[in-house]
Amino acid sequence: MDANANIAAADGVNLGVAVHEVTTNAKMGAISVTHVAQASCPTTCPLLRAGCYAELGNQRFVTDRVNVAADEIHAAPYELALRESLAIRELTGKRKLRVHVVGDCTTAGGARLVGQAMVDHERKHGQPAWVYTHAWPEVEADDWVGARVLASVHSKTELYSALSMGYRAFALATPRHLTRKVYSFDRLDVIPCPAQFKTRGSRSTTCEHCRICQNVDRLATVRRVVGFEPDQHTNRLIKRHGQHAGARWTDLF
Numbered sequence: 001m002d003a004n005a006n007i008a009a010a011d012g013v014n015l016g017v018a019v020h021e022v023t024t025n026a027k028m029g030a031i032s033v034t035h036v037a038q039a040s041c042p043t044t045c046p047l048l049r050a051g052c053y054a055e056l057g058n059q060r061f062v063t064d065r066v067n068v069a070a071d072e073i074h075a076a077p078y079e080l081a082l083r084e085s086l087a088i089r090e091l092t093g094k095r096k097l098r099v100h101v102v103g104d105c106t107t108a109g110g111a112r113l114v115g116q117a118m119v120d121h122e123r124k125h126g127q128p129a130w131v132y133t134h135a136w137p138e139v140e141a142d143d144w145v146g147a148r149v150l151a152s153v154h155s156k157t158e159l160y161s162a163l164s165m166g167y168r169a170f171a172l173a174t175p176r177h178l179t180r181k182v183y184s185f186d187r188l189d190v191i192p193c194p195a196q197f198k199t200r201g202s203r204s205t206t207c208e209h210c211r212i213c214q215n216v217d218r219l220a221t222v223r224r225v226v227g228f229e230p231d232q233h234t235n236r237l238i239k240r241h242g243q244h245a246g247a248r249w250t251d252l253f
């Protein structure tokens with residue numbers, strides 16, 4: 001994934017934030033990305049430092065690096081957001097930007113900083129920037145100051161809670177996709193992420209070429225949510241938690 005990519009930060013030092021001009025992540029394609037230490041994540045997440053997807057596979061190398069750096073300086077979420085926003089501004093803006101491959105903004109002030117940097121990224125060359133957030137119970141959609149943000153939810157009930165916080169676009173953790181077409185889950189119309197399918201051994205598309213998540217206005221208009229099925233690592237976690245903790249599979253996202 002991004003383990004060998006250059007690490008950029010506001011002051012040129014990795015202080016809990018890694019921003020890559022071009023990721024090597026096969027699912028995303030040639031786009032820019034940000035990674036922020038998990039000290040920025042909601043403490044309510046059941047997988048925080050306990051098997052989150054960002055702690056698995058090649059991604060764990062980047063996650064470990066930003067986590068260690070942030071832990072050394074006891075970085076607070078707002079401080080991480082400030083560093084991230086400055087690092088985003090160092091990007092060329094010539095590529096799409098996926099914010100928070102790992103990390104989140106759990107404070108309104110942090111969301112404002114990162115959201116404004118995302119909006120300004122788009123102004124450079126018209127390339128969309130987008131982010132998913134699990135922190136929607138604490139941070140209102142307006143706090144993202146117009147950035148493209150999708151609330152990550154696990155059920156229709158959560159979706160309505162996020163709606164009350166002003167969110168209009170949603171990412172939903174689903175079980176295995178039933179089909180490549182739009183399908184119904186928990187009485188929601190789900191667009192399965194096309195990058196999770198392969199055609200003749202090759203990934204069907206990447207975020208570089210797909211616009212589904214970036215088109216938050218369209219998602220709101222058609223009232224559809226973007227669905228993500230668990231990968232192999234997460235499936236193993238589901239089985240383990242199911243056996244040992246009695247957790248719902250949706251607790252794992």
Ligand code: SF4
Binds near residue numbers: 212214
């Ligand atoms: S739906 Fe499209 S933009 Fe969203 S994650 Fe999947 S490939 Fe990327």
